[in-house]
Structures are given as C-alpha cells and as structure tokens.
Amino acid sequence: xxxxxxxxxxxxxxxxxxxxxxxxxxxxxxxxxxxxxxxxxxxxxxxxxxxxxxxxxxxxxxxxxxxxxxxxxxxxxxxxxxxxxxxxxxxxxxxxxxxxxxxxxxxxxxxxxxxxxxxxxxxxxxxxxxxxxxxxxxxxxxxxxxxxxxxxxxxxxxxxxxxxxxxxxxxxxxxxxxxxxxxxxxxxxxxxxxxxxxxxxxxxxxxxxxxxxxxxxxxxxxxxxxxxxxxxxxxxxxxxxxxxxxxxxxxxxxxxxxxxxxxxxxxxxxxxxxxxxxxxxxxxx
Amino acid sequence: xxxxxxxxxxxxxxxxxxxxxxxxxxxxxxxxxxxxxxxxxxxxxxxxxxxxxxxxxxxxxxxxxxxxxxxxxxxxxxxxxxxxxxxxxxxxxxxxxxxxxxxxxxxxxxxxxxxxxxxxxxxxxxxxxxxxxxxxxxxxxxxxxxxxxxxxxxxxxxxxxxxxxxxxxxxxxxxxxxxxxxxxxxxxxxxxxxxxxxxxxxxxxxxxxxxxxxxxxxxxxxxxxxxxxxxxxxxxxxxxxxxxxxxxxxxxxxxxxxxxxxxxxxxxxxxxxxxxxxxxxxxxxxxxxxxxxxxxxxxxxxxxxxxxxxxxxxx
Numbered sequence: 001x002x003x004x005x006x007x008x009x010x011x012x013x014x015x016x017x018x019x020x021x022x023x024x025x026x027x028x029x030x031x032x033x034x035x036x037x038x039x040x041x042x043x044x045x046x047x048x049x050x051x052x053x054x055x056x057x058x059x060x061x062x063x064x065x066x067x068x069x070x071x072x073x074x075x076x077x078x079x080x081x082x083x084x085x086x087x088x089x090x091x092x093x094x095x096x097x098x099x100x101x102x103x104x105x106x107x108x109x110x111x112x113x114x115x116x117x118x119x120x121x122x123x124x125x126x127x128x129x130x131x132x133x134x135x136x137x138x139x140x141x142x143x144x145x146x147x148x149x150x151x152x153x154x155x156x157x158x159x160x161x162x163x164x165x166x167x168x169x170x171x172x173x174x175x176x177x178x179x180x181x182x183x184x185x186x187x188x189x190x191x192x193x194x195x196x197x198x199x200x201x202x203x204x205x206x207x208x209x210x211x212x213x214x215x216x217x218x219x220x221x222x223x224x225x226x227x228x229x230x231x232x233x234x235x236x237x238x239x240x241x242x243x244x245x246x247x248x249x250x251x252x253x254x255x256x257x258x259x260x261x262x263x264x265x266x267x268x269x270x271x272x273x274x275x276x277x278x279x280x281x282x283x284x285x
Numbered sequence: 286x287x288x289x290x291x292x293x294x295x296x297x298x299x300x301x302x303x304x305x306x307x308x309x310x311x312x313x314x315x316x317x318x319x320x321x322x323x324x325x326x327x328x329x330x331x332x333x334x335x336x337x338x339x340x341x342x343x344x345x346x347x348x349x350x351x352x353x354x355x356x357x358x359x360x361x362x363x364x365x366x367x368x369x370x371x372x373x374x375x376x377x378x379x380x381x382x383x384x385x386x387x388x389x390x391x392x393x394x395x396x397x398x399x400x401x402x403x404x405x406x407x408x409x410x411x412x413x414x415x416x417x418x419x420x421x422x423x424x425x426x427x428x429x430x431x432x433x434x435x436x437x438x439x440x441x442x443x444x445x446x447x448x449x450x451x452x453x454x455x456x457x458x459x460x461x462x463x464x465x466x467x468x469x470x471x472x473x474x475x476x477x478x479x480x481x482x483x484x485x486x487x488x489x490x491x492x493x494x495x496x497x498x499x500x501x502x503x504x505x506x507x508x509x510x511x512x513x514x515x516x517x518x519x520x521x522x523x524x525x526x527x528x529x530x531x532x533x534x535x536x537x538x539x540x541x542x543x544x545x546x547x548x549x550x551x552x553x554x555x556x557x558x559x560x561x562x563x564x565x566x567x568x569x570x571x572x573x574x575x576x577x578x579x580x581x582x583x584x585x586x587x588x589x590x591x592x593x594x595x596x597x598x599x600x
Contacts (some may be wrong), residue, residue, distance in 0.1 A: 075398035100397065102291030
C-alpha cells in the first residue's frame with residue numbers, strides 16, 4: 001500500500017492562535033478516513049492544507065505533489081466537496097455538466113447523467129430553484145463522475161435531512177468508492193459515517209490525538225458494562241472514561257486485557273462517538 | 286484553449302443579463318423611438334398634404350451629399366449603445382472576483398483543475414474583448430437598421446438612395462473602422478480593468494466604494510494639500526493621469542479626451558470625413574508613451590489580482 005497523503009509536522013498560525021501545531025499523519029490508498037475533532041481543532045485547516053488552499057509550515061505530500069506549489073496539477077486527481085464550496089445560484093444543471101466536462105480531463109459525462117437520472121434534477125434547473133439537498137445531489141453527481149484518486153469531504157451533509165444524508169453516503173459507497181480511491185471525511189455526525197470508515201484520525205488542538213484503523217480500534221479499545229460489585233476493581237485498571245447507563249458504570253479501556261475485563265461484566269466495542277468523547281474530554285476544559 | 290473557451294462561456298452564463306440583454310434593450314428602445322418617429326412623420330405628411338405632394342425628388346449635388354452623409358454617419362446611431370459599454374465593463378470588472386467570494390462559490394471553482402491565472406485572464410478577456418465585440422455588433426446592427434429604414438422612408442417620398450448609399454464604400458468601411466478601434470480600446474481600458482479587477486479581488490465588501498472612493502479621496506486630499514498647505518503637488522496632474530485613467534478608461538473614446546493635447550484633429554487641413562478622422566486620431570494616440578504606461582500598470586494590477594485569488598484565504 002502506498003501513502004496518498006503524508007504530513008509531517010504541519011504548523012499553521014492564525015495570529016497567535018495555532019490552528020495546526022505539529023500534526024503528522026498519513027493516509028493510505030483505498031481507505032475511507034474520518035478526520036474527527038472538536039470545533040477549532042484544526043480539521044478544516046488540515047483539509048485546506050491538503051487542497052492547497054492555505055499556506056503552512058511543515059512537509060506535506062499529496063499524491064506525490066506539494067499542494068502549495070503544484071495545486072493545478074493536484075486538482076486533476078483530487079476532488080472536494082466542502083460545506084462552503086457552494087454552487088453559484090445562476091448555474092444550470094446542464095451548464096454545470098458541460099463546464100466540468102470542458103475543464104476536467106477525468107470527467108465522465110455518462111456517469112453524471114446516470115446519477116442525475118435518479119434524482120428530481122432537470123437539465124434546465126438553476127441552483128437557486130433547488131433545495132439544499134438537491135444542490136448537494138448535483139455537486140455529488142459532478143464529483144462522482146470525476147475519476148479522482150482522492151476525494152475530500154468537509155461536512156458534506158451539513159444542513160441536510162436524514163434521507164439525503166443516508167442517500168449521500170450510500171451513493172458514495174456503492175457507486176463511487178473502490179480500491180483505487182481514497183476518501184477523507186470530516187463531520188460532526190460521527191454516528192452516520194462510522195460504519196463506512198476504515199480509518200480514524202482524531203485531531204485535537206492542532207495535533208493528531210489518535211490515528212488507527214477501525215480494526216485496530218476494536219482490538220485496542222474495549223467497553224465494559226461493569227457489574228456494580230466490580231466497580232472498584234475495574235476503576236483500579238484506569239479506564240479512559242466512565243459513564244453510567246441504567247445505574248451501571250460503563251468504562252472504556254485502552255489496551256487492557258480482555259480476558260480480565262470479561263470478569264467485570266459484558267464487553268463490547270465502543271462506538272466512535274464514545275471513543276471520541278473519551279479521547280477529547282479535556283478539550284474544552 | 287479549451288479551458289478558456291469554457292471559462293468565457295461560464296462568464297457569459299453568469300453575466301448574460303448584463304452583457305447581452307442591456308445593450309440589446311437599449312438598441313431596441315432607440316430603434317423603436319426612431320422608427321416610430323419616422324413612421325409617424327410619414328403618416329403626418331400624408332394627412333397634411335392630403336395628396337401626393339409629399340413626394341420630393343432630390344437630385345444632383347445634394348443627393349450625393351445626403352447619400353455620403355448617410356453612409357458615413359449611420360454608425361453614429363449606435364453610439365448610445367457604445368456609451369453603455371463603459372458602464373457594463375466597469376460593473377462587470379467590479380463584481381468579477383468579488384461575487385464568487387460573496388456567494389461562496391469560489392471553493393467550487395477552485396476544486397476544478399483551472400489555475401487562478403487562467404480564471405482571472407478569462408475575466409479580463411471578457412471585459413476587454415468579448416463585451417466590446419458584443420456591444421459593437423449590436424451597435425452596427427442598430428446602425429444598419431436605422432440606415433435601411435431611413436432609405437425606405439426616403440423611397441416612400443420618391444427618392445431612391447439605395448443605389449447611392451450601398452455603392453458607397455463608407456457603408457462597409459464604417460463597421461470595420463469601429464472593430465478596428467478595438468485594439469485602441471483594449472490598451473486604454475487596461476488601467477481601469479486592472480484597477481477594478483484588483484479592487485474586486487481585495488475588497489471584502491463595498492467594492493464600489495473602494496474602487497471609486499480611494500482615487501477620489503486621494504485626489505481631494507491632494508487638492509487640499511496643494512491649496513491649503515501649499516505643498517508642491519500637482520493635484521490636477523494626478524486627477525487626469527491617475528484618477529481618470531483608472532476610472533474612466535473603459536468608456537469608449539475616452540482616449541480622445543485623455544490624449545487631447547497630443548491629438549491634432551487634422552480634419553480641416555485634409556478634408557477627411559469625420560469617421561476617418563476619429564479613426565486615425567484614435568490610432569495616433571498609441572504613438573504617445575502614456576497609453577503604454579497605463580497598459581503596463583493595468584497588466585501589473587491584473588497580476589496582483591491573480592496573486593490575491595491564489596493566496597487569499599476565506600474564513
């Protein structure tokens with residue numbers, strides 16, 4: 001496997017505030033990576049750096065290119081949908097397709113039209129007449145028809161209802177993703193993406209707090225519904241976090257021995273959201 | 286090349302209302318006004334005369350003069366349309382790099398493999414070449430409609446000038462002269478287009494105020510410094526060489542005013558017809574240094590706009 005993105009000690013200052021403070025990570029080909037962090041942790045700055053939309057210090061290689069100096073080349077193979085990359089109101093569906101076909105060497109018109117055929121969008125429709133969900137459908141149709149090696153999604157489903165959100169990820173997985181493509185997603189709706197992710201990157205205060213594949217996560221982290229009589233014993237093993245469900249403490253352990261934990265109560269793999277909360281608990285303190 | 290074609294199309298989709306329909310509407314209004322005046326006048330003649338006395342036959346020297354004037358001057362009816370061009374280009378440039386940030390579509394355009402250089406270039410080309418060509422085309426069409434209808438009205442009054450007018454080379458040369466002025470227009474409009482694109486790429490809001498306010502306030506300050514503080518600054522020079530050039534350069538024919546000290550209107554001496562005089566006087570302005578300095582400054586400001594679009598971060 002080759003690395004699509006390699007970042008080494010990225011630093012970015014906004015005035016005195018450090019948005020990125022020595023973040024290092026890599027993203028392998030054929031993965032779906034969730035870049036997850038609280039507000040202001042440097043997520044968007046990281047994505048901007050990868051897309052060549054911001055200047056920064058440190059080493060960053062995306063598909064072997066430096067996004068700071070080789071942005072145009074990079075954009076042939078990288079695509080992105082951001083909640084701030086809005087389609088202009090005057091754009092018609094058919095013009096959007098014509099334009100992207102005209103300027104993008106890797107755009108497959110038939111694919112975009114096939115996808116649009118399953119929506120309510122009509123060729124003569126203008127963006128200003130569309131609902132937010134339809135605009136995202138159009139954007140997704142354009143992006144899915146581009147044979148890009150890296151797709152970056154920054155809060156792509158922000159403001160969409162649950163039907164559009166489910167459909168968005170379903171389309172992405174069924175019609176777009178394959179082993180030659182890599183997807184990097186940031187979102188706050190962790191529950192909705194965790195089943196499609198293959199890798200996690202937690203970012204906190206401009207640093208990577210956790211980088212692991214989902215398989216590693218389920219090996220490393222264990223959640224136990226501790227029976228009340230074992231609470232003290234379980235606490236002695238220094239759980240990462242603890243909460244109470246139906247009067248029973250639920251503890252999250254990092255790298256603890258499962259056989260030992262099994263004595264305390266029922267074991268399960270923590271959800272990404274719970275893991276996130278446990279990892280980030282100092283973030284706003 | 287293919288990318289440029291699509292970028293120009295993109296600009297046309299966005300600005301069709303302004304760049305195509307505005308001049309068309311103005312041409313339509315002018316045509317309607319003039320045609321109705323011609324027709325009404327014609328009808329009135331009949332009513333007053335009661336008989337066919339309104340038939341006038343023009344012959345001889347007067348006839349030649351009329352045919353010659355018509356053949357030379359018909360293009361002049363398109364002038365109001367050309368005057369609008371200045372305004373269209375002005376406002377187009379002001380919004381060209383600002384609107385994509387305001388409606389937040391900038392990141393969508395940046396997600397496509399099109400460089401900032403090509404994008405800004407497409408906007409400059411639209412302002413300097415495409416928009417003028419559209420307007421010139423409409424102006425010529427309007428002129429031809431006016432010429433034909435004048436000839437038709439004269440014919441109804443018994444004078445057939447079709448042969449004289451359309452055998453005159455001026456009929457065909459006038460549109461060519463107008464198109465032939467495009468290079469002059471481009472060079473004189475460059476400082477204004479550059480300035481406006483640069484402001485458009487920089488200002489967060491109130492683009493118009495920045496674009497117009499900055500040079501006007503600087504001029505006023507200079508006037509004040511000169512008059513009140515007796516500084517040795519030449520405010521008048523600044524106003525005519527900087528302020529006017531970066532704000533009014535997009536008005537067609539403005540070069541005749543900018544360069545008036547160096548143009549010798551040679552009409553009296555050589556007995557040339559007026560269109561010829563304007564044409565050669567316009568081209569002769571390119572002999573001065575001032576137009577080239579302005580064009581260079583315009584290109585430099587466009588380069589700044591490209592850098593701004595590349596470097597600027599939206600938060």
